[in-house]
Amino acid sequence: MFVDKAKIYLKGGDGGDGLVAFRREKYVAEGGPAGGDGGNGGDIIFRVDEGLRTLMDFKYQKHFKAARGEKGKPKNQHGANAEDLILRVPPGTTVTDSDTGEVIVDLVQHGQEAVIARGGRGGRGNVRFATPSNPAPYIAENGEEGQERYVELELKVMADVGLVGFPSVGKSTLLSVVSAAKPKTGAYHFTTITPNLGVVSVGDDRSFVMADLPGLIEGAHEGVGLGHEFLRHVERTRVILHVIDMAATEGRDPVQDYRQINRELELYNAKLAERPQIIVANKMDIPDAEANLERFREELAQDGEVPEIIPISAATRQGVQDMIYKAADLLDTIPVAPAVEEVGELEERKVYRLEKTDELEDFVIKRDNEVYVVEGAALERLMKRTQLQSYDAFVRLSRILRKSGVEQALREQGAEDGDTIRIGEYEFEFVEKD
Incomplete structure (x- = not known):
């Protein structure tokens, strides 16, 4: 099962309480304070694991709580800090605070870590509060509570190249031809309902990851046909291969298909309109495809567009190798690092501001x-x-x-x-x- 969204509850571990204790030793009539500090609570840390492909681990378990720090001990011994709770997520996971909508972190690289819910500090024992005026204080602190929050996880597939287009234009067939991936194919719409990934070997010691993304339809940017569920994965791709059924086997016009898909991409995210794109004219082995391709070129030229068009047939593999080389050459000119989501500005709050001290700030x-x-x-x-x-x-x-x-x-x-x-x-x- 492919799971690409999840909402979970996190709570960092509470800090351990500090201790009120005094020295009780033979021949020491009035021992001083000796209460140790409590240990810090454990943090909840997200770590990227490139071996994961979905958020399936968060489908059934939605509550996570880190361990509490140990209480302070006599003889000025500190309680042990709790171990951190490590949660593994796949590359391409965006973590958002459910209450504020703020993007906390964008996790994209293997091994990358981020503290999402911090553990509380341990409370101080009474040895910390001894002063000349009060050398034997009965004061200790409770441990601080760990950070508590609901977060939303959203997975956007990490791929170098993304295949986009209307349903049944041959995207899944193309992926199965150029890689070892075996996506489901069939003579009906929406055969692909989740992204499929495959590694494409170029043949000259180069390779790249290709994603077969579910088909888009008109109104996808508004969520029609699960549009948002599909479009989010396009954001991670560095190059878009726009696959068009040039034989018009579904009765649609290739020119209108091309313009409609680009419009949906732009309406969903304006930056996608600037993403490098190669047009793949598929099903060129079918009659009327050549005539449609000629008309396609002419109509785009009349609008001042001269895009790169590569005619192929995924079924017969005609032109497929040329398409692979073109995509690899284009990838060589594009930075590998994906764009990180911008964090929105937090809403400004009016506060009663007084002089800052070690204990209190604003209230x-x-x-x-x-x-x-x-x-x-x-x-x-x-x-x-x-x-x-x-x-x-x-x-x-x-x-x-x-x-x-x-x-x-x-x-x-x-x-x-x-x-x-x-x-x-x-x-x-x-x-x-x-």
Whole structure:
């Protein structure tokens, strides 16, 4: 089964919690803090494997979660970092954030890796919080939560040459003739419903990968006839072989076929109109093909077009070797690296910007009825890391909120003594100090 799209859920591993511990040794009356840091959670990494051809591995398993970091240990021993979770994907896989639509990465080369969901940092143990004024702190941090996201995987077949054209023009037959690939062929439309790949040997120590792409029809750029499912694979090809039934065995006009397919390509992606293209006039062994080819050349010339046209017959192999040489020569002039998808600009957000500190950066304050809600990624991470059951930790949190300007910002927004403040999942009472 060929699977070229998948939506999956990823969660990086949570960091391990830091530990509150103290030295307990013989002859040491008052041992200092000795709680170690928690280990980092595992990342989820996508790695390109050229042995894969589909996204079949993600059809039945759609949830992936990396391991959590180990908790901190006594005697200032750090917890172990969790192992990363490696997911293998085929070349040509584009990874997109489902919520924002942002292209995260375009994976095209064997062995290429990208971290898609990062693991959380381990929490610090109490040895990290010792100060001259508080040499024995009962403060440790919870591990940071791993990154959580839904992503969409889209596979665009990686091939040097792509065969495009209307259904039943002979694309599958041509691929079976020039390579060892055995695509399904038949005397009916849409025999090919998934891309087929084959390696073409030129005969002079050169070779290239050819893709037989499913047939296109009018309206394909709008998704008609599964158009989008087919057209996405054309984007990866470096050269387009536009196969035309020059004998008009289906009763269509070769000139109209040529113009319609090019129009569908351009409407789907304007850059495809600039892609190098060779016209392959197929079925030249059938009567009337020569006359149609002559008319085809004349009508294109009247429009100022003088494209390269190679007459062939996939059935008798007439002209096929010439076509292979032409394609190989053209490929030699084109860079191998495929175009990487452009990442769209993120939507601009208005934030309440205050002085940046080691703990907090930007945050916003809004009203939810009578509750003041303080939002900010760094602030919410701080809340989750803080072990609020510890008095020392709570005092430290209050000091950070005050020094970072959160308290002052709340006053400017109208917060008064006794008002409810919500930060993440936690609610507090605003208290004005004398």
